[in-house]
Amino acid sequence: MKNILRMSKAYAPTLKEDPSDAELASHRLLLRAGMMRKNAAGLYTFLPLGMRVLNKVEAIVNEEMDNAGAQRILMPFVQPADLWHESGRWDDYGPELARLTDRHGVEYCLGPTHEELITSVVRNELKSYKQLPVNLYQTQVKFRDEIRPRFGLMRGREFLMKDAYSFHATQESLQETYDDMSEAYGKICDRLGMVWRPVEADSGQIGGKVTCEFMALAEYGEAEIVHCECGYAADAEAGECICAPSMYERDAMEKISTPGVHTIEELASFLGISESACMKALSGKGADGKLYVLFVPGDHELNEIKINREVPGFELLTDEEMVEYGLFKGSMGPVGLPESATVIADRSLKDIPQWTVGANEDGYHLAGARLGEDFKVDGWADLCTVKPGDACPVCGKPLGGARGIEVSQVFQLGTKYSEAMGATFMDEDGTEKPFIMGCYGVGVSRSMAAVVEQRHDDAGIMWPASIAPAHICVVPLTVGDDLVQPAAEEIAGKLADQGFEVAIDDRNERAGVKFADADLIGWPLQVVVGKRGLADGKVELKLRSTGAKCDIALDDLERTFVPCAEALAAGAVDPFDILFE
Numbered sequence: 410m411k412n413i414l415r416m417s418k419a420y421a422p423t424l425k426e427d428p429s430d431a432e433l434a435s436h437r438l439l440l441r442a443g444m445m446r447k448n449a450a451g452l453y454t455f456l457p458l459g460m461r462v463l464n465k466v467e468a469i470v471n472e473e474m475d476n477a478g479a480q481r482i483l484m485p486f487v488q489p490a491d492l493w494h495e496s497g498r499w500d501d502y503g504p505e506l507a508r509l510t511d512r513h514g515v516e517y518c519l520g521p522t523h524e525e526l527i528t529s530v531v532r533n534e535l536k537s538y539k540q541l542p543v544n545l546y547q548t549q550v551k552f553r554d555e556i557r558p559r560f561g562l563m564r565g566r567e568f569l570m571k572d573a574y575s576f577h578a579t580q581e582s583l584q585e586t587y588d589d590m591s592e593a594y595g596k597i598c599d600r601l602g603m604v605w606r607p608v609e610a611d612s613g614q615i616g617g618k619v620t621c622e623f624m625a626l627a628e629y630g631e632a633e634i635v636h637c638e639c640g641y642a643a644d645a646e647a648g649e650c651i652c653a654p655s656m657y658e659r660d661a662m663e664k665i666s667t668p669g670v671h672t673i674e675e676l677a678s679f680l681g682i683s684e685s686a687c688m689k690a691l692s693g694k695g696a697d698g699k700l701y702v703l704f705v706p707g708d709h710e711l712n713e714i715k716i717n718r719e720v721p722g723f724e725l726l727t728d729e730e731m732v733e734y735g736l737f738k739g740s741m742g743p744v745g746l747p748e749s750a751t752v753i754a755d756r757s758l759k760d761i762p763q764w765t766v767g768a769n770e771d772g773y774h775l776a777g778a779r780l781g782e783d784f785k786v787d788g789w790a791d792l793c794t795v796k797p798g799d800a801c802p803v804c805g806k807p808l809g810g811a812r813g814i815e816v817s818q819v820f821q822l823g824t825k826y827s828e829a830m831g832a833t834f835m836d837e838d839g840t841e842k843p844f845i846m847g848c849y850g851v852g853v854s855r856s857m858a859a860v861v862e863q864r865h866d867d868a869g870i871m872w873p874a875s876i877a878p879a880h881i882c883v884v885p886l887t888v889g890d891d892l893v894q895p896a897a898e899e900i901a902g903k904l905a906d907q908g909f910e911v912a913i914d915d916r917n918e919r920a921g922v923k924f925a926d927a928d929l930i931g932w933p934l935q936v937v938v939g940k941r942g943l944a945d946g947k948v949e950l951k952l953r954s955t956g957a958k959c960d961i962a963l964d965d966l967e968r969t970f971v972p973c974a975e976a977l978a979a980g981a982v983d984p985f986d987i988l989f990e
């Protein structure tokens with residue numbers, strides 16, 4: 410008996426109505442297509458069709474890992490707290506780390522990631538530089554007690570991740586593996602049929618690219634990306650910001666009565682100038698307990714990651730604290746600040762000799778305040794979150810904007826874990842050194858959702874053949890007769906013989922129900938078998954991704970599908986497109 414997926418027997422409960430709490434298309438459609446069910450916030454069961462897809466995503470990821478020279482292992486999901494104490498992350502990780510205690514009172518956590526565990530595995534075994542590099546990976550369930558699990562598989566609490574960890578004697582060796590893994594990650598995205606970009610996730614580090622995120626572009630992705638035609642792309646949270654504030658020029662510093670004006674928007678419209686000519690002031694305290702007053706162009710936002718790099722532990726002052734320091738919310742400026750304040754401004758403002766700012770007096774602002782004369786700035790830094798329209802840090806052209814879903818990330822860890830955990834090897838020169846490490850993660854279940862986010866329409870999902878639950882669904886318009894059903898069975902058998910994974914909708918349902926379900930589930934190709942067509946010796950093909958239809962002669966069936974079978978074997982994501990060209 411051929412391996413044909415029979416919809417009359419499949420546990421694939423499709424839903425006609427949209428589930429009420431599903432905002433994103435991927436969430437809604439994976440539920441409606443009977444691929445998964447929700448058990449609790451961020452916890453899902455994969456049903457048979459969803460499991461087929463998940464397995465295929467995992468298989469592609471594993472294959473590319475093997476090709477990149479990584480070796481598969483499996484670590485425990487539950488990890489001893491001791492290791493996390495060694496790295497310091499037991500305290501640092503926060504409430505996302507789910508902790509538990511066993512019957513003997515020993516503490517553990519549910520693995521959100523496995524740097525500690527893997528480091529503890531190799532530290533007693535890899536002893537010499539001669540054994541390096543080593544790259545180990547696993548594909549496993551992770552648990553993160555996300556503050557806001559949402560969007561189905563996109564941000565779950567329990568989710569499937571492929572995580573890899575590499576160990577090196579030299580930075581060059583790490584760079585080599587990092588590059589190989591990045592290439593493998595690109596191939597994975599391609600094989601999943603994604604439209605994707607590698608984006609710089611942390612440009613602030615000197616010494617080049619230390620981490621890169623792979624983003625599936627999607628209208629409703631959680632991440633904001635800026636990109637340039639020159640090929641540069643960055644996560645807006647991390648990308649370098651090169652902006653051009655403007656200047657409201659005055660002959661001398663003027664104090665202007667601005668009753669009721671508290672925001673940049675109000676100030677700009679009150680003065681009839683652009684927001685980029687107003688300087689936004691923010692006040693906060695660092696871990697050193699000192700007062701910091703920051704200035705950024707009015708049309709940009711202070712970036713939390715960047716300010717924390719300048720002022721570790723930076724936190725904005727509360728309204729009460731501002732009053733204690735004698736600061737005026739909505740009228741803060743650099744002229745006449747308390748002596749104790751350290752002023753840091755975005756470096757773009759260095760080129761603006763006159764600032765429009767608060768007067769440190771409620772209801773008043775200053776225009777034409779002169780940098781270096783009327784006030785001073787103690788430090789300059791890149792403080793803003795980059796926006797579309799800002800200059801590309803590589804070529805200077807204006808950046809475009811997009812949204813994306815982070816499907817994977819590669820990271821050069823350096824010696825953070827090996828040093829903290831005493832994981833060392835004997836180097837060529839006879840000295841003991843900590844391993845230089847890399848880590849690499851793919852969101853397997855999130856990737857599945859990201860593909861749906863990119864490939865769907867109102868009727869349902871449009872799987873690429875590479876991860877579809879089956880490549881082709883044969884749809885007999887009637888069952889139980891002595892013409893259509895046997896013909897459909899024969900066609901399904903022949904297609905299976907040609908190497909396709911085939912489903913047959915042999916349910917005793919109306920044609921309309923079968924068409925709707927086939928579109929919803931998203932088989933790449935439908936082969937519709939009806940009485941009238943058979944009388945003419947024909948069946949109808951429908952390409953899910955475009956809705957295009959064509960008739961083919963039954964006599965020609967196998968010959969027609971030969972190029973598709975070849976394309977599929979060669980790794981084509983959409984091997985049936987050629988039938989409709």
Ligand code: ATP
Nearest residue numbers: 562563564565568570815816817818850851852855
């Ligand atoms: P995010 O910024 O989206 O929270 P992350 O950067 O914390 O993700 P990593 O530690 O880089 O995640 O994990 C590797 C991959 O695991 C991510 O690129 C993502 O695809 C996936 N992943 C992370 N968190 C989740 C989650 N809550 N649900 C599903 N997949 C996730």
Ligand code: MG
Nearest residue numbers: 622815817818
């Ligand atoms: Mg990440």
